[in-house]
Amino acid sequence: MSQVYFEDVEVGDEIGPLVKQPGVEETRAFAELSRLSGRFVSEDGALREGADRMLVSSWQSMGYLAQLLTNWMGQDGFLSRFEVFFRRRVEPEDRLECQAIVTDTLAEGERGVVTLDAFIVNQRGERPLQATAEVSLPRRETLA
Amino acid sequence: MQETDANDGLDFDRSVLGVEVDIGEYRVTKEEIIAYAKALGETNPLYVDEEAASAGPYGAVIAPAGFYTYMKFKPGPNLRLRSHEGHLGYMAGQNIQYHEPIRAGDTIYAKASIDQVYTKTGRTGRLVFVVTRTTYSNQHGRTVMVVESSNVRSETMK
Numbered sequence A: 001m002s003q004v005y006f007e008d009v010e011v012g013d014e015i016g017p018l019v020k021q022p023g024v025e026e027t028r029a030f031a032e033l034s035r036l037s038g039r040f041v042s043e044d045g046a047l048r049e050g051a052d053r054m055l056v057s058s059w060q061s062m063g064y065l066a067q068l069l070t071n072w073m074g075q076d077g078f079l080s081r082f083e084v085f086f087r088r089r090v091e092p093e094d095r096l097e098c099q100a101i102v103t104d105t106l107a108e109g110e111r112g113v114v115t116l117d118a119f120i121v122n123q124r125g126e127r128p129l130q131a132t133a134e135v136s137l138p139r140r141e142t143l144a
Numbered sequence B: 001m002q003e004t005d006a007n008d009g010l011d012f013d014r015s016v017l018g019v020e021v022d023i024g025e026y027r028v029t030k031e032e033i034i035a036y037a038k039a040l041g042e043t044n045p046l047y048v049d050e051e052a053a054s055a056g057p058y059g060a061v062i063a064p065a066g067f068y069t070y071m072k073f074k075p076g077p078n079l080r081l082r083s084h085e086g087h088l089g090y091m092a093g094q095n096i097q098y099h100e101p102i103r104a105g106d107t108i109y110a111k112a113s114i115d116q117v118y119t120k121t122g123r124t125g126r127l128v129f130v131v132t133r134t135t136y137s138n139q140h141g142r143t144v145m146v147v148e149s150s151n152v153r154s155e156t157m158k
Helices: A024-033 A043-049 A058-073 B030-039 B050-054
Strands: A014-020 A078-086 A096-108 A111-121 A129-138 B002-004 B021-027 B089-098 B107-122 B125-137 B143-154
Touching (some): A024 B030, A058 A078
Antiparallel strands (some): A078 B089, B021 B107, B089 B143
16 A cells, blocks of 8 residues: 655545445445444345335445545545535445545645545436545655 | 424423433454454455554554444433434434544543434425534543534434
8 A cells, every 4th residue: 555645645636436336245244244234234124114225324335435535545644534424325236436536735744634525426426425534644845 | 405493393302412421432352343344345454454554653453434333332312302203314424533543452432412403394394403422532531533423314204
């Protein structure tokens, strides 16, 4: 995993996509690990809860979007803020493209803060998750 | 969508608003972090490779950003929000401030409060939002993260 430095980042830089397509089994496995049940585990569970079909949990889809950012920032990066809005439901087998774009950069002492808009686009072109994030990155010039 | 105030016909226990409650502690293991990370398809060695993580900046396996959803604590404050009964709820948003990573071996202490209850009226009827704030601290007394979670229930759907 390579390290991104603050000086390497510019407003408008695009990150990703990280593509995920969780199937029924992967969705169920994550849900059971996370002690979720009902609509996150099976179609029957969804019907019992009054939902019309099985869903990928917000925790799982949010985890994918965070993964895009933490993969990008490298081991010395730090995700300091992550604000996620869940706009639409995510279903098993949806193709999820996790993407982000840099919207601001600010040098702060020995590190720099990068602000990003992050989102997931599904196969229908919808954005079920929309987020803003702040990532703290090391600066090259303070390493010398 | 029109926002109305929290007192607009909602039947709930207002005495719990803003009152922080201790919801217990959770001992984080390396095995749980790795299992959680792998369930998301993570390959970051900080999360899944003990040897690499030990040589990394934190000296141990650390938890991915969403791991707090895995940790289980006691139930938080109970609003006794009667209009919620029988309605399917979902997550509207999460605002997470990270202060330092959760490390394998940490004991995490959590406190929660319900900070806000409000309604919005949309095309499908009235939506009831409940905003909960949870503060997670480690065994050193340092805050590791603060999560504001907004949950919503529609009064028109089962």
